[in-house]
Amino acid sequence: MHTKPKSPLSSWTSLTGCVLAVTLLLDAALSLNGLVPEQAALFPNAVAALESRASDVLPPGIALAGFVSGIALALTVIMLPMHHVYRSREARLLQERERLAAQNARLVHQAASDGLLGIANRREFERVLKLEWRRAARERQPLSLLMIDIDCFKLFNDTYGHQAGDTCLRGVADVLRTAAARPGDMVARYGGEEMVVLMPHTSVEGAMRMAERIHAMLAERALSFSASPVAQHVTVSIGVSSMLPVRNANRSVLVQQADEGLYTAKESGRNRTATMPNLRLIAPEEEPSLGSHRAQA
Template sequence: MPEEPPTILVVDDDQFIRELLRRVMEKEGYKVVEATNGEQGLDVYQRLKPHLVMLDALMPVMDGFTCCKHLQKLSDEDETSPDSEHLEAQGLQGVSQTPVLMITNLDDPESVDRAFAVGATDYITKPIHLAVLRQRVRRLIQQFQLYQKLEQANRELQRLATLDGLTGVANRRRFDQYLDDEWWRMIREESPLSLILCDIDFFKKYNDTYGHQAGDACLRRVADALRFCAKRSVDLVARYGGEEFAIVLPNTTTIGASLVAEELRSLVHGLKITHAASAISEYVTLSLGVASLYPEPDTPPAKLVAEADMALYQAKASGRNRYVAKV
């Protein structure tokens, strides 16, 4: 599919200027939308998220300086900037926001300073020199698009850095970070936080019997089953280490977490992954430990992990292929 052309929002109360800018910019291959005042321009910006805003300084209802200040706030709300050092290395500081090109009759130093102070990216005066305008527009849009590509690539790198390469669920680093974040969020909300630790029963024997490639395939299938049961967007499934997985369940009591644990146990057993070396079943099974706490500021998240780990130990000691909830 061909890429959509960049969108330019022209905000100017002068119809002649709007039509002139539309003709010139459409000839350059851009898509142009118009607004006749600042308030209308803000509405259009929120709906369309253009690649560039051309903004007149002097307009009725809301002038360009006030409009530009509001545009920067809206752009800040949308922005998820990558690491600032990464941007600095690329020479792209300050281009994360939608660029604003101020076009006006005002050319005194005070007006120019005011335009940049409210967030304008560049400034051009009337009468408009069209060749200069084309070059500035091209530069601003290319710079903005380059930033967006870098931002997208950085987000993908950050995502990959938090995933377990084999199973595709969160890795231990992400688990530790997420548990700590949710611990403090539950403190603020005075809500319970639950954790399930689960272990594939007799997994070493599985590897010894079927080989490590089969073992890797088994881990992936179990991870997929866990991900299926962690239905809410706030639930996190992570590979805790080896054949052990963890599920973080915010705003969940022991009863709720126990229901999830039993669903996990049943689903994995229902996969009917043959395990001839298991001492308890002909199929792969899970042992699970469940713990739930109301986090407190003077208690570390490690306490929840320790309680879930103790419950997991009890599940193994009492026969495996079951869950035990720490009460």
């Protein structure tokens, strides 16, 4: 929350206002009581009192009060415009600060997302994977990953052109975003036409259900691809991995296994999902050899 800095000018104008008010009240009281009737008309205006050499005829305290109020009045007249300048400058600075904060938020978002698809980019995925891996280890919860690749996408580009290819990529990203609707789910572009869905607190069964939902939604969306040897519409192959992470284990194994599942799905005819057979507990000492594990359809 922003706290507005207190203007030194506003303190000054309050002070001079008080001095002026007290002096004027004193002037009025003295005039009414007829203590110095011949000068009563002069009191309301301390500056005028000074001009008429009030100090010659007034008690010294009253003359001093008149002098102080005159100075206060003069300073107030000078300070008020400065006060307004200060206030408008302060308002401009606040506006500028808000503009920069919004711009900063936009830049942070841009740095974390893919310019073409509007989903998280690979770097952001790596960042979130690290956090979610640790969280899952702490909470002893499964962490699942889908690795998704558009089938025969080179053929799609060659047949319909690169721009249509970009539109197709956006369509698939849109389906993934709609399918992975839980607040903790993350959809990211892993590279080229490969995308990932990271799902905290999700078992291998839940991840498989999500993969099936994606196939179904793509079939329903029916993005035309009549040249495809797989189907009349755009299809994807999906590799699934799911683990109970251990804090110091190498999290890249989650990606490796999803990648291997994807390879198996492609090899088995595309437009399908493949996963490893069992939910695995990854211990740190297992790390080096895990890359060779082959997922099965």
